[in-house]
Amino acid sequence: MKVSEAMTRDVCVASPDDTLEQAACMMADLDAGVLPIGSNDRLVGMLTDRDIAVRGVAQGKGPQTTVKEVMSPEVKYCYEDDDLDEVAQNMGDIRVRRLPVLNRDKRLVGIVSLGDIATHHNEPQAGQALGGISRPGGQHSQRMDA
Numbered sequence: 001m002k003v004s005e006a007m008t009r010d011v012c013v014a015s016p017d018d019t020l021e022q023a024a025c026m027m028a029d030l031d032a033g034v035l036p037i038g039s040n041d042r043l044v045g046m047l048t049d050r051d052i053a054v055r056g057v058a059q060g061k062g063p064q065t066t067v068k069e070v071m072s073p074e075v076k077y078c079y080e081d082d083d084l085d086e087v088a089q090n091m092g093d094i095r096v097r098r099l100p101v102l103n104r105d106k107r108l109v110g111i112v113s114l115g116d117i118a119t120h121h122n123e124p125q126a127g128q129a130l131g132g133i134s135r136p137g138g139q140h141s142q143r144m145d146a
Contacts (some may be wrong), residue, residue, distance in 0.1 A: 005079040006120035007110035021063035045071035
C-alpha cells in the first residue's frame, strides 16, 4: 500500500510569521498537535504543541512570539508514492508520530500519522512503529541551545 492511500489530505499550513497564539488556535480548531509551516509554497518547518510548551512557554516566550522562533526547521518527510510499511518502520526508527507527505515536486500533499496507518492499513505495523517511538531515549534535545 502507498502512503497516498492512507494519508490525511486536508492539511492546514501555518506561516513562520504567525504568532504562537494563532498557531495554537489553529491546532485547537483542528484538534491536532502539529502544524506544517510553509513559506513561498514550500514546507519550511513543523510546529508541535510540545514545541510551543517546551521551546516557547518554558523559555518565557509569550503568545505573540512568532512560530519561526520555536518551530523545528529540520523537517522529516515522506513521499506520497512511498511504501506505507517502509514509512511506518522509518517513523519508529526516527521516533516521530506523524510525517508530512510530499509529492515528487516537494509540495505538501498531506500528513500521515500512526493513526492513519493503524486505521487504513496495518495495526501491528503502527504498534511496532509506536514501540520504536516510545522507547526510552536518554537525554532529550528539545532545548534550543542543546
